[in-house]
Amino acid sequence: MRAVQFTEYGPAGVLHLTEIEAPHAGPGEVRIAVRASGVSPGEVRVRSGSLRDVVPVAFPYRTGFDAAGVVDEVGDGVTGATAGDEVFGMTASTRRGANADYAVLTAWAPKPAAWSWAEAGGAAGAVETSTRVLDLLKVGAGNTVLVQGAAGGVGTTAVQMAAARGATVIGTASEHNHDFLRSLGAEPTTYGTGLPGRVRALAPAGVDAVFDCAEGALPDLIAIAGDPARVVTIADFSAASHGVHMSHGAPADETGAAVGAAADPLAVHGLGIAVELAGQGRLRMPVAAAFTLGEAAAAHGLSETRHARGKIVLLN
Template identity: 60%
Template sequence: MKALQFSAYGPVSVLEIAEVPAPHAGPGQIRVAVRASGVTPADRYLRSGRFRDLLPVPLPHVLGVDAAGVVDEVGPGVLGVRPGDAVFGLVDLAKHGGANAEYAVLADWAPKPDALSWEQAGGAAGNVETATRVLDRLEVGTGTTLLIEGAAGGVGTIAVQLAAARGATVIGTAGPHNHAFLAGLGATPTTYGPGLGERVTALAPDGVDAVLDCAGSGSLPELVSLAGSPDRVVSIADPEAPRHGVHLSRSAGPGGDLPAVHGLAEAAALAEQGRLTVPVAAAFPVERAAEAHELSGTGHARGKIVLTF
């Protein structure tokens, strides 16, 4: 099968489309013929070598953590799904490699909502799991005021909607050109950068209860001050978070958090109710994966970047 991989750490030029053996579904797993698969910052960090110590992977490595497609193989012990079903979900990188491939083995999945296109569903699962994991840790619910730093990106856009669905008040930071976009998702927008504390305090005079850092822009000291305590802040983007007493959340690698895969079915239900969408910044055929990684590297993509097959 055709897959996107790298055999050495480096810039986008190390990406290659290779013919690799197709994986097969084992116990508790399914295999899908992939229609679309997401590109995440973690993919970029793995490729560049930034995560080589945090998340070591054998080389060559097939990229991608999430995908949507049509089930074509069902492993032993799997119930409630059969070949021909449309699903979206997550791979287990440690067992079957990545999802940026013609076929992917999913360890966790949910039925693809009719309300989401293949591109939207293909980029949904990783961001849904991440957002759910952090919102659960921060106990976000009715009455919570949540600040999301970097709210217009892939995880941020999902976290805004999931938090709003839980009854939280959400403040999201983004550039001015994304403010109307964030408001449409359910957040009160404000600008990141110098003076953030004053702007957030004006929007939430009683303070914020929790903070999700999706940006990794070095703002953690100010975010901790706004939350009142480092244990009310979680970062998914700043490897220096522990130096500030802030939890760095990830679902893979040594010391990773338990994945919040229950969020997949919850997000699918919200999508069918018209209460959740998956903004897609851009969709590229897999042959143009280098362009997708370059766009990811700008840090300014609005929503998820997706590869199609």
Template identity: 45%
Template structure:
């Protein structure tokens, strides 16, 4: 938890009573918790005007674990169930969650991958809905090797879209495996995108930052350009920003992701795993960006 906004060092382990589930809730023994950019942005105070929290605050928005207690009225989950999904205060050994929002963890999906699946899948599904991507479209994804970008690519390819994906050259083989056409970051990136998509691009997602204006120019307008990084940048270009809250596609996103998993095609790389005591280091790594896959904490 952290007691004041600031640097990663504000994160500290602390003892707290094990909570009891209320109506509609379950108590999880957390096996793994996903680390997301929103976590370190909350800790740093960057979102306090948009997403205020009471201090001290336990971070984390998603986890995978085992149900150890159920609250009144819960019928969807039972003690002993292995589950994953949205979990508030997930940086903990035990955490509460809404029973109806959790998914059943497949036995062959490891804890780390399950813990980081919800937010990336929900964001990926939500952005594709906002962009109205359908079969035959050409989708541009900036920052495609990240956890969200990778699932955007997989969902779009599975839907029949063609994907052009920007990333560092170290991630190009990975993106080809996902079915995308990779393009290198850096100066001249939009020229390279035009070469990769000579018939044009129908929609664009900026999952890395700094690419909204160029995408609007490429598409000839902002109507099908979305950012998940910077609302100010998106607004200045007339594009859409989404950070959640406008709609929640958890159920649809998890269904889509688990369908790919059942087919054996879902790729969920883990960028790094840290013990809970090293959450500060996990935040430092997350803030550097440009990595492949998810960062995970193990209580």
């Protein structure tokens, strides 16, 4: 089968499509014929080598950890899934390899009828991450939450899932994305200098929690929340030095001491929540762009601009 991988750090051009042996579903797993898979900003940084001291990897490194497709192999002990089912889900964090013709999923849910393959292909990672962080922050009805970097792949999902919990959501993004954020249920503002004052004007009673999907603004985010314990980041590796928790689900041997925190349990229950919300028309998965597997380098290049609105996906 075809799979996207890289064998050295470097620019997007180090990615290549290669032929490898297809994986098989083990106990508690399903294999899917992939229709679409996600491109992870974190993996883009891993590929560049900028995280080599934090997230060491073994080569060859196969990319992709969320995908959608049709079940074609069911492992021992699996119930509720049969060949032919349309699903979306995640690979094991130690395996990855979802940017391929076939992928083995360890967590999955039925593909919502309202989502295209492209929308479903990049959904699972954003849904799990959003659920995990919103749970850690105990976001619920009546809370006010700030999502920093709200127009990206995780940010757009976090905004909608927080709003579905009954929270008031403020989201930061470039001004040209403000109408888009309003359509998702957030009150938008710009990021950068003066952010605490702008947020204070939107939420005079204060902010209960901050979900950081970007990086480089932790001092301002702590000032907005009033306590580093009310801030969780998924992107800023300086978190520990600010007393902020960095949430990740990667195995300890792949993250290094620089992360400053052990992996959090994956919030795979979020996949079922997403299916329910999608069926109610309350969760959509904006797709910034779709590429073929052979165009993985172009997909990584777009991700590196940090201007993609929503998820970047690869189509089979």
